[in-house]
Amino acid sequence: RFAAARPRFGYRRLGLLLRRGGLEVNHKRLWRVYLEEGLVVRRKKRKRKRLAAADRAARPELTGPNQRWSMDFMSDGLRDGRSLRLLNVVDDWSRFCPVVEVDLSLSAQRVIRALERARELYGLGLSIVTDNGPEFTSRALNEWAHQRGIELIFIRPGNPIENAYAESFNGRVREECLNQHLFDDPQHARELCEAWREDTTRSGRTRRSEDSLPANSWLCTRTGMPARVLRRCPRAPAARQPAPPVRTLQPTPVWEATTGPNLGAGSGRPPASQRRSGCVLLLLASHRNIP
Numbered sequence: 001r002f003a004a005a006r007p008r009f010g011y012r013r014l015g016l017l018l019r020r021g022g023l024e025v026n027h028k029r030l031w032r033v034y035l036e037e038g039l040v041v042r043r044k045k046r047k048r049k050r051l052a053a054a055d056r057a058a059r060p061e062l063t064g065p066n067q068r069w070s071m072d073f074m075s076d077g078l079r080d081g082r083s084l085r086l087l088n089v090v091d092d093w094s095r096f097c098p099v100v101e102v103d104l105s106l107s108a109q110r111v112i113r114a115l116e117r118a119r120e121l122y123g124l125g126l127s128i129v130t131d132n133g134p135e136f137t138s139r140a141l142n143e144w145a146h147q148r149g150i151e152l153i154f155i156r157p158g159n160p161i162e163n164a165y166a167e168s169f170n171g172r173v174r175e176e177c178l179n180q181h182l183f184d185d186p187q188h189a190r191e192l193c194e195a196w197r198e199d200t201t202r203s204g205r206t207r208r209s210e211d212s213l214p215a216n217s218w219l220c221t222r223t224g225m226p227a228r229v230l231r232r233c234p235r236a237p238a239a240r241q242p243a244p245p246v247r248t249l250q251p252t253p254v255w256e257a258t259t260g261p262n263l264g265a266g267s268g269r270p271p272a273s274q275r276r277s278g279c280v281l282l283l284l285a286s287h288r289n290i291p
Contacts, residue, residue, distance in 0.1 A: 002014050002017050002018070003037070003039045011027075011030055011031050011034040011039070012027070014030070014034070014039075015027055015030050018030075059153075062092055062093040063093075064093060065091050065093050065094045065096065066091065066122070066123050066124065066125050066126070067092070067093060067125060067126050067127070068091075068092045068093070068125055068126065068127045068128070068129065068153075069089055069090065069091055069092065069098075069124075069125035069127070069128045069129070070089070070090055070092055070128070070129040070130075070163055070165040070166035070169075071087060071088060071089040071090070071111075071128060071129075071130055071136075071166060072087075072088055072130070072131065072163060072166035072167065072169075072170060073085060073086065073087055073088075073106070073133065073135075074086040074087075074088060074170050074173060074174070074178075076178050076183070076189075077183075078183050078184065078185065078186075078189070079182055079183060079184050082104060083104065084102065084103075084104060084183065084186065084189055085102070085103060085104065085105060085106045086100060086101065086102050086173070086178075086193065087099075087100070087101035087102075087106050087110075087111060087114055088100055088166060088169055088170060088173060089114070089115070089118060090165055090166055090169040091125065092129070092165045095165075095169070096122075096201065097169065097197050097200065097201070098118035098121065098122045099114050099115070099117060099118040100173070100193045100194065100197050101114040102186060102189045102190045102193050103186055103190075104186055106135065107135060108134075108135045108136075108138035108140045108141045109140060111135050111136070111141060112140065112141060112144050115144075119148075124148060124150060125150070126150065126151065127150065127151040127152070127153050128145070128150060128151070128152055128153065129153045129155065129162075129163055129165070129166070130152060130153070130154060130155070130163070131154070131155055131160065131163055132154055132155070132157050136152070136154070137154070172200075173193075173196075176196065176200075177192065177193060177196040
């Protein structure tokens with residue numbers, strides 16, 4: 001009777017109506033009866049609406065850090081077979097990674113908490129490029145970005161090349177970190193991924209400028225200088241090495257002329273000493289292929 005009155009109700013909602021009517025029925029038995037009576041709701045397959053191909057808009061050229069970020073998810077596994085997810089965020093201009101979030105599952109709220117942690121240390125980008133995943137298109141992330149004044153740039157579906165900075169960074173994470181370790185648990189994965197992120201920053205794989213140094217950055221810790229001093233320090237130009245001198249071979253004449261003070265009187269020929277030296281020079285010149 002309930003199924004005839006509400007043909008679009010599934011077995012769970014029908015079971016709720018039965019319990020409200022005072023009839024307690026096990027959900028397994030209800031599902032069995034539901035199948036035997038042929039009450040399964042048939043879902044209509046929606047035809048995908050074909051949309052015209054959208055033009056790829058040109059993005060403005062970047063001139064400094066924290067202008068545009070890109071973020072994307074990655075997947076890996078633990079030793080016991082459980083799946084592991086990673087959220088990578090990278091600055092498009094400096095290639096600096098402000099955060100790598102690692103856990104068994106990452107919801108939109110975890111994405112927001114990771115971005116807030118990055119904001120406290122490094123600031124936030126004016127815009128963030130993402131794909132069309134459910135975590136990025138959620139209402140929670142949309143409201144957070146609106147409150148922070150951040151523009152969310154979604155790439156076209158099926159075009160991961162439009163998020164090229166994040167895809168390139170994912171390849172580095174896979175090759176240099178994930179493929180080199182076998183993780184025991186999520187905490188172990190967090191420690192190794194964070195150690196790799198800090199080592200990447202220290203090893204100069206990014207091109208961060210001194211204008212974006214946080215107060216507790218690794219450069220301040222190593223040099224013992226406050227960030228406000230390091231921000232004012234001009235970047236020393238690279239020393240140019242002097243070019244090595246070019247050795248040129250000067251042609252040595254066998255003799256200067258047929259007449260002169262060193263020639264024999266009225267002979268028109270050089271003396272015997274100059275003739276002998278001239279023969280030696282000719283032999284050396286022919287041996288070294290000097291014209």
